Amino acid sequence: MRKGRGSLFIVSAPSGAGKTTLCQKLAGLLPGIGQSISFTTRPPRKGEVNDRDYTFISEDEFRKLITQGEFLEWAKVHGNLYGTSRRRLEQLRNEGNDAILDIDIEGARQVRAADGNGVFIFILPPSLSVLKARLDGRRSDAPEEIALRMKRAKEEIKEYKHYDYVIVNDVFDDALSELKAIVIAERLRVDRVNPEWVRDIMQ
Amino acid sequence: MRKGRGSLFIVSAPSGAGKTTLCQKLAGLLPGIGQSISFTTRPPRKGEVNDRDYTFISEDEFRKLITQGEFLEWAKVHGNLYGTSRRRLEQLRNEGNDAILDIDIEGARQVRAADGNGVFIFILPPSLSVLKARLDGRRSDAPEEIALRMKRAKEEIKEYKHYDYVIVNDVFDDALSELKAIVIAERLRVDRVNPEWVRDIMQ
Numbered sequence: 001m002r003k004g005r006g007s008l009f010i011v012s013a014p015s016g017a018g019k020t021t022l023c024q025k026l027a028g029l030l031p032g033i034g035q036s037i038s039f040t041t042r043p044p045r046k047g048e049v050n051d052r053d054y055t056f057i058s059e060d061e062f063r064k065l066i067t068q069g070e071f072l073e074w075a076k077v078h079g080n081l082y083g084t085s086r087r088r089l090e091q092l093r094n095e096g097n098d099a100i101l102d103i104d105i106e107g108a109r110q111v112r113a114a115d116g117n118g119v120f121i122f123i124l125p126p127s128l129s130v131l132k133a134r135l136d137g138r139r140s141d142a143p144e145e146i147a148l149r150m151k152r153a154k155e156e157i158k159e160y161k162h163y164d165y166v167i168v169n170d171v172f173d174d175a176l177s178e179l180k181a182i183v184i185a186e187r188l189r190v191d192r193v194n195p196e197w198v199r200d201i202m203q
Numbered sequence: 204m205r206k207g208r209g210s211l212f213i214v215s216a217p218s219g220a221g222k223t224t225l226c227q228k229l230a231g232l233l234p235g236i237g238q239s240i241s242f243t244t245r246p247p248r249k250g251e252v253n254d255r256d257y258t259f260i261s262e263d264e265f266r267k268l269i270t271q272g273e274f275l276e277w278a279k280v281h282g283n284l285y286g287t288s289r290r291r292l293e294q295l296r297n298e299g300n301d302a303i304l305d306i307d308i309e310g311a312r313q314v315r316a317a318d319g320n321g322v323f324i325f326i327l328p329p330s331l332s333v334l335k336a337r338l339d340g341r342r343s344d345a346p347e348e349i350a351l352r353m354k355r356a357k358e359e360i361k362e363y364k365h366y367d368y369v370i371v372n373d374v375f376d377d378a379l380s381e382l383k384a385i386v387i388a389e390r391l392r393v394d395r396v397n398p399e400w401v402r403d404i405m406q
Contacts, residue, residue, distance in 0.1 A: 166396045178391055189369075190364060190366055201327060
């Protein structure tokens with residue numbers, strides 16, 4: 001029924017809204033969808049593994065990859081560079097998998113310009129105070145860093161209008177179910193039905 | 204988050220593909236979605252209850268309702284008239300519920316013309332032979348009636364292209380999950396987000 005090539009799901013959110021965990025859990029929950037590992041110059045956080053969470057590289061290496069056209073999108077977020085490998089993404093999709101991209105709002109803008117067929121999903125926190133509590137609880141960022149992220153979040157939330165879907169991450173499992181429903185529904189869209197497959201039904 | 208007025212989901216399928224059972228089960232499974240009871244001149248099948256499965260009326264009464272503009276859509280299917288009450292549907296949606304319409308392909312065409320914002324879902328049988336086996340198993344129709352439905356099904360299946368989503372009803376529970384996913388996903392569409400609600404988050 002499905003066409004050979006996978007779809008592209010782009011998930012953005014203000015920092016701390018939970019998009020990274022949502023995307024990781026989804027990939028484990030639903031067959032046929034995967035994440036392409038991003039490159040970053042940010043130092044690994046506790047528990048993060050190279051080539052699993054990100055491919056951690058130096059700024060020099062990152063700049064070199066930019067000039068080589070390696071990135072579908074890249075952005076500087078809170079002083080660190082993040083980029084999505086065009087090559088890794090194509091490989092995933094050409095194998096028939098959907099791809100889910102966990103990227104910031106500026107990155108999503110670049111993907112929208114490059115691939116109009118993506119499905120854009122925005123994750124909202126239930127409130128700014130909950131967002132702040134989550135960032136505080138993470139204990140990985142300094143207070144001035146958190147203040148910066150909160151200021152940025154207020155700006156970023158306004159961008160939800162440019163996305164196709166909006167999920168509120170209040171109860172995590174509910175948000176995960178909703179993300180899963182979006183992927184399942186998008187797979188059922190008529191433009192993903194192979195006409196030859198329908199002809200087979202009618203034999 | 205959701206806007207006040209409910210959405211309209213239209214489900215069509217060749218006779219015997221299982222759309223009626225799917226729609227009934229969905230309404231019991233998911234809060235906030237209901238069916239408006241259709242009118243029909245068809246005699247009740249065994250187990251069908253008036254004003255639950257359909258409102259069963261005479262052809263004279265039906266014709267009278269047509270002239271009164273009562274129907275959002277109506278159609279003659281296999282010699283019987285079926286119609287969707289505009290009034291019942293509006294009541295359901297104005298109460299904030301989504302409405303799911305279990306109607307034939309001609310009816311769906313009329314709804315598309317009247318309400319461009321509906322979500323159109325087509326249910327396919329896994330094959331024509333399975334469809335035939337299901338119609339045979341129903342034991343409510345004469346062989347010549349079944350032959351007529353099969354002929355019609357072959358024509359109807361071609362219409363899937365005019366729908367938004369396509370579900371294959373092979374394993375019933377899977378098809379039901381997929382129908383549910385479509386409704387959940389559609390509720391998360393950005394155009395159903397109330398901007399005032401986002402402003403509240405940002406307080």
